[in-house]
Amino acid sequence: MRKLKESRRPEILDAALQVVAERGLEAVSMRSVAQRIGLTPMALYGYFRSKEELLDAVLGRLLEEIQPPPPGCGWRSVLVHLSYEVRAVAQRHPSVLPLILTRPAVSPVVLRVNDLLYQALLAAGVPPAEIPRLERLLGTVVIGHVLSEVSGRFGAGTLDPAGRRAQPGAGELPGHEALAAELDRPVDWDAEFRANVDELLDLVERRSVAERRPLAEPRPLAEPRPLVERRT
Amino acid sequence: MRKLKESRRPEILDAALQVVAERGLEAVSMRSVAQRIGLTPMALYGYFRSKEELLDAVLGRLLEEIQPPPPGCGWRSVLVHLSYEVRAVAQRHPSVLPLILTRPAVSPVVLRVNDLLYQALLAAGVPPAEIPRLERLLGTVVIGHVLSEVSGRFGAGTLDPAGRRAQPGAGELPGHEALAAELDRPVDWDAEFRANVDELLDLVERRSVAERRPLAEPRPLAEPRPLVERRT
């Protein structure tokens, strides 16, 4: 039997990942990827219809690296675990990450992860009408944070606050001045990520019906607000 | 006096915005932009050192469209206003948005917006040590939501849930099945954005010291959309 056509797809994706790891995302071209495995650029078109489709496949491969949560742990642990896994994958392949918001990313693996999120939110006792929105919010926060961390939105702008304050006319930025001490302090991104996820999960917990377990810590008057009514 | 070189920068940025509005972000090239105002591609290099710098300037121009909040309104109104402004700008120029997370975006206008956020959080009574993180979280949620909405992460994948459930082996996605009714319902993205911002601001309020006003006070459910109308 001849070697199946599908059999070289992983090889090509590996090559693409190598290129992106070594020389950045914009160094990925059909020529550079093909050359790495001794092929002609046009050979890749037997496996992917376009460069776009190849990049989508690269992203899919990345997402397959996220490990499923250990069975039998509570909903909160599941959500925490998945958040950390996403961040870990992102940190392993920082240059590829921008694809995740540029491309629609509808792949089986995304479906599976989403399903785990749905199950966890169901187990948490969140009313079903709220679940899709909360799942999207959680995903947005996790992906948004990781992407900002990796692609520089949190980077130079935030890390050199002294220079930033000096830039415009003096006294133009009273907020920055009042917070100078805090802004100069280096940031522990791990801790910040943990705090954000934790806070989001508190929010989820507050949305759960029946308050199955009254929040362990005495949280001062967190009156659950009536939801904005959605219609349509 | 000779016409200053700086004088044509806005013209070039307008041309770039037209190109991106009509033919998408990847249709922006030095050639296409220059042609639109009757110039040679190389002429642009007198105003921008590279295409990258031009795109950064385009993004900066967009951010300048966001209107400052009307003076004298409360911290919560300020934050709501700014969130909605960002979303409005994004919806006016959806194709340009991916730049905002791809590029570091350190510009004076970003500084000014951040400063307004800092001031609002200070006014809310949030302890200073918490403010930088909360500002980043708020920004991440707003930008992440808008970007997901615009660039398709919320799009095809979520909008055709029936087809998605049919894709993998039956029974592989118990979460999706349990939520089928909810997932089939069309989504009101305006309402979802409002709800997310509102929830984040509740979170901010809960972080504020002294609980200056105990939240029992009836807050108008629907924040009236900022009245300030833009002109350009």
Added chain:
DNA sequence: GACTGACGGTATACACCGTAGACTCGTCGG
């Protein structure tokens, strides 16, 4: 054993891209 597809891959070509370098002007101060 010869014939026939199909398949993996190649070669060539095209239109386009960002941009470096040298060039041409029209205008200005002296």
Added chain:
DNA sequence: CCGACGAGTCTACGGTGTATACCGTCAGTC
């Protein structure tokens, strides 16, 4: 009048994605 200068052009180079045509090699089948 002259030199300087700055805005803009021309040409060219190396790179890109990919459409089209082509080729050798194998699996089966007669």
